[in-house]
Amino acid sequence: MTVLVGYSSKYGATEGIAERIAAALQSAGVDAEVHPVRDVHDPSRFDAFVIGASAYMGSWRKDATRFVQHHRDLLAQRPLWLFSSGPLGTEKTDDQGRDMLTQAVPKQFAEFTDSLTPRGTQVFYGAMNIAGLRGRDRLVSKMPAVEKILPDGDFRDWSAIDAWANTIAQDLSPSSRTVS
Template identity: 40%
Template sequence: MPASVLVAYGTKNGSTARIAEAVADVLRKEGVTAETAPAATVSDVTPYGAVVIGGALYAGHWHRDARRLLRRHRRDLAERPLWLFSSGPLDASASERDIPPVPGVRRALTRLDARGHVTFGGCLEEGAKGRMARMIVRSGKGGDFRDFPAIEAWAARIADELLKERKPT
């Protein structure tokens, strides 16, 4: 099992950060050392034995900080267990069915041999940053669509996989 897991995220309004915190909390509860960090602040992934990266979705693209983290550290990320998540649909669709990754994330999954990807519902509420986000909220299409039991179950599967790797066969 890796010594420590980094859960990094790219977010504009904090919703993806809260998902990352929930993932790290579950990892810790399961006995895995984990820490969270905004993707823009990560300068080195080599201290971590595994990495989880999440990015908010905007107009069909992953948050730029998450994309940049993947690009800057692609060689080191390819050498360790890696999982990716997206957050963003402002409806119940992510809880109802598997939503495939956007094209850039799909390419990263393949190139970096990531172990998995999941899309979680997003959250856009009053006070959101950005003109478009405020328009969405004013139109009544905002809300909190994050499914924390699903997020926690996904994180528990990651912890289980990492803990199994630690046990001698």
């Protein structure tokens, strides 16, 4: 059983989350490989999939979306988990009292959940280095309404990431599927 931890990351935050998930799976005895989705041309050799990308303006990154759409028949037949990285800051709720992680679910997840029935979907807090932003992201990040919801820093919650990876390892372990 080999698991693909496939990711799309613009500035590296999601890459770090994917690497951490793969490391946690490996520590739990699950054979896992981590690759950017754009480098995976034949996913049929993988037995299970954990696919993640960052969200920008409410949308999962395009190459992860395309990967899932392109391989939907395969992914629908094998164990699948999806994750997104995005919300920034230490607040658990936004200024209207809504859960930050729920609010940050990328719009693609509704359709993927319906059509692919993943075993789990998860949003993780992300990271951003304002000084390193390029092009349009740089301009958008300076807009007054946006500036306050895009604080600079690394807010990735490694214990939540490890805990989620461990639930995947547990699900994939042969003993968890034993019917008594």
